[in-house]
Amino acid sequence: MKNHMSDMSPEEVRQLVRKGQMTGPTAGMAASYAQANLVVLQKDLAFDFLLFCQRNQKPCPVLDVTDAGSPVPAIAAPGADIRTDFPKYRIYRHGVLTEEVTDITPYWKDDDVGFLIGCSFSFEQALINQHIPIRHIDEGVNVPMYKTDIDCVPAGPFSGKMVVSMRPIPERLAVRAAQVTSRFPAVHGAPVRIGNPQSIGISDLHQPDFGDAVTVREGEVPVFWACGVTPQAVIMEAKPDIVITHSPGHMLITDIRNESLAVL
Amino acid sequence: MKNHMSDMSPEEVRQLVRKGQMTGPTAGMAASYAQANLVVLQKDLAFDFLLFCQRNQKPCPVLDVTDAGSPVPAIAAPGADIRTDFPKYRIYRHGVLTEEVTDITPYWKDDDVGFLIGCSFSFEQALINQHIPIRHIDEGVNVPMYKTDIDCVPAGPFSGKMVVSMRPIPERLAVRAAQVTSRFPAVHGAPVRIGNPQSIGISDLHQPDFGDAVTVREGEVPVFWACGVTPQAVIMEAKPDIVITHSPGHMLITDIRNESLAVL
Structure with a gap:
């Protein structure tokens, strides 16, 4: 095992998270790689939310969007599963936080769309x-x-x-x-x-x-x-039947190097 | 009237186009302002197309997306109407070019979504x-x-x-x-x-x-x-029932200054 989680590869951190051996905040882990926020919405709201992100790119920079029903972020981390690879998730029903869990597989629906949002x-x-x-x-x-x-x-x-x-x-x-x-x-x-x-x-x-x-x-x-x-505040205001997000600070480590996100 | 259409404001060019007094290519007009390509799709295809653009930003840079049924590009040109302000349009049915027109108002549907795509x-x-x-x-x-x-x-x-x-x-x-x-x-x-x-x-x-x-x-x-x-080639391959695009070279003049699109 590496001395510091900051030196681990994204896949190594995700494996620990997936096995339930790491349930804490991800700050500083796999330090060269981009971490992502999560929003999971049902398909019927996905177009309007993607449009909201497109219109508000500074607060809502989209790194990847999963195909409806697929938990795999094929661009940001093809080996990841967004149902298990965040250390902690929050479930909101009608805008109210109802559960905090470490695995959303039981909540996952066939038409769910996952949005991975870039992070500071x-x-x-x-x-x-x-x-x-x-x-x-x-x-x-x-x-x-x-x-x-x-x-x-x-x-x-x-x-x-x-x-x-x-x-x-x-x-x-x-x-x-x-x-x-x-x-x-x-x-x-x-x-x-x-x-x-x-x-x-x-x-x-x-x-x-x-x-x-x-x-x-x-x-x-x-x-x-x-x-x-x-985007999280805006979604809570819209009070969808159910929305799943990461817990604050508990992000997904993607395979995208921070430096590769630079436009210049 | 200005000597050169390159010195006109975006609104001046759009007025000429809207009145049918300008039906030619827009290259060089209102030279400091961004021109936009057009794709109009029905709402049921809009999410997948926006997602395609999000995943392929280099060929498909989205400048604006209209609300379903609204012909007004509120971000790129709030005074414009995408049904009349391109000099020429093409109508494709099942991937085949069937009509070329100067006004798509008769074709416009309540759930149409217009995509304005950045141009070189x-x-x-x-x-x-x-x-x-x-x-x-x-x-x-x-x-x-x-x-x-x-x-x-x-x-x-x-x-x-x-x-x-x-x-x-x-x-x-x-x-x-x-x-x-x-x-x-x-x-x-x-x-x-x-x-x-x-x-x-x-x-x-x-x-x-x-x-x-x-x-x-x-x-x-x-x-x-x-x-x-x-994006046009990709849409034609998908053969939607109907899709409307601008005619090549016949773009919308937006209110966005080219230089304001620079990230640095």
């Missing part, structure tokens, strides 16, 4: 590679996330405001952070705003709507990126 | 801005297009090979051409291949499958980009 871990790695510090990692907490007053473009029953994540960046590095993350449109891409939280409807940085507050130091500017919590 | 005009403008010559423009012909042996990722009934367009580029500028077009993933983006046509199944550059052959000069390398003819 990929661009955080790119920032770290540039020696740009990530405060919530250094402080050992979840990234702070905020509801904004930015409207998503609606599609069918799906509509709502964009949720953003915030990372405090030294002012001299803010432009570099924008450049570096612009290379990765498949995982939220460039920031939506640098500084001035009020301008996007955030009144108090110390009171995030999701995740944990982090320290913003003298000489740092808060930088806001579109966040994958957006 | 946008990145050609970016190349021209870098003083990289575009041979088929200089020779006054259509861009040469070739079927390759590159498989698209299938989705539902949609599958087939990628079609590419070719532009001969001076060898010293080929890398620059790749860089410049990489900025525009929403309009086919980076080349799929530089040189060696045989490596993607093209046996004779002088015999394009679509469009016209162009001169490749000494010291030039053929550069291949994914082409918007791909």
Whole structure:
């Protein structure tokens, strides 16, 4: 067994998860590879949700969509099974969390469609590679996330405001952070705003709507990126009969190298 | 009236088209703005086609998708009507071209979904801005297009090979051409291949499958980009009851500035 799960291959991590030997958060595992969020919807809602993602690519960057009834993400991880390879799942009925499980095989239906959504871990790695510090990692907490007053473009029953994540960046590095993350449109891409939280409807940085507050130091500017919590919030508002998501922080390790997601 | 249609606004061109006063090709009109290809499908095929586009973004870059039954592309051109604002349309029944018309209002159905697909005009403008010559423009012909042996990722009934367009580029500028077009993933983006046509199944550059052959000069390398003819070819193979497309070269002028499509 490898000393560090960060050195494992995606398949090695997925095997541990599939066997139930790893049920915790996936941050830092198989570090060069993209991790994916999950949304499972029934086929009748799949077109409108895919359309919502297409219209709101910054908060909803789609890495892969499974064929109806197939649990295999053929593009992102052909050897994976989305019913078993996330460490933890949440089941929502009519917008209410009813169960948290480690295997959704009993819930899987013939017309289910799985959406794998890109995650900020990929661009955080790119920032770290540039020696740009990530405060919530250094402080050992979840990234702070905020509801904004930015409207998503609606599609069918799906509509709502964009949720953003915030990372405090030294002012001299803010432009570099924008450049570096612009290379990765498949995982939220460039920031939506640098500084001035009020301008996007955030009144108090110390009171995030999701995740944990982090320290913003003298000489740092808060930088806001579109966040994958957006599609989840939008789906809950639409209150489908049933929707399955990953549990926060408990992602699928794909076979896609972070660096291969760069457009330049 | 403006001296040159290249200086007109998108809305001005669309008005002329809508009134039937302009029924020709749109190349060069409202030159700073993105032009869009069209595919209209009935709702029951829309999910699989959107999925096909999501899985094959280089040949099928989606700029906008209309809500079922709505002819208004709310993101790309909120003042436009896709039933009247393309100069010419083609109607295909079971994969066979049956009519060419200038107005599809009589054909429009309550559950029709319109897909606006990005077009190479946008990145050609970016190349021209870098003083990289575009041979088929200089020779006054259509861009040469070739079927390759590159498989698209299938989705539902949609599958087939990628079609590419070719532009001969001076060898010293080929890398620059790749860089410049990489900025525009929403309009086919980076080349799929530089040189060696045989490596993607093209046996004779002088015999394009679509469009016209162009001169490749000494010291030039053929550069291949994914082409918007791909989704059309794939749809014809699927032989839906009815599908409506724009006529080749007869595009919609959107309100999206080419330069705003750049990711960097």
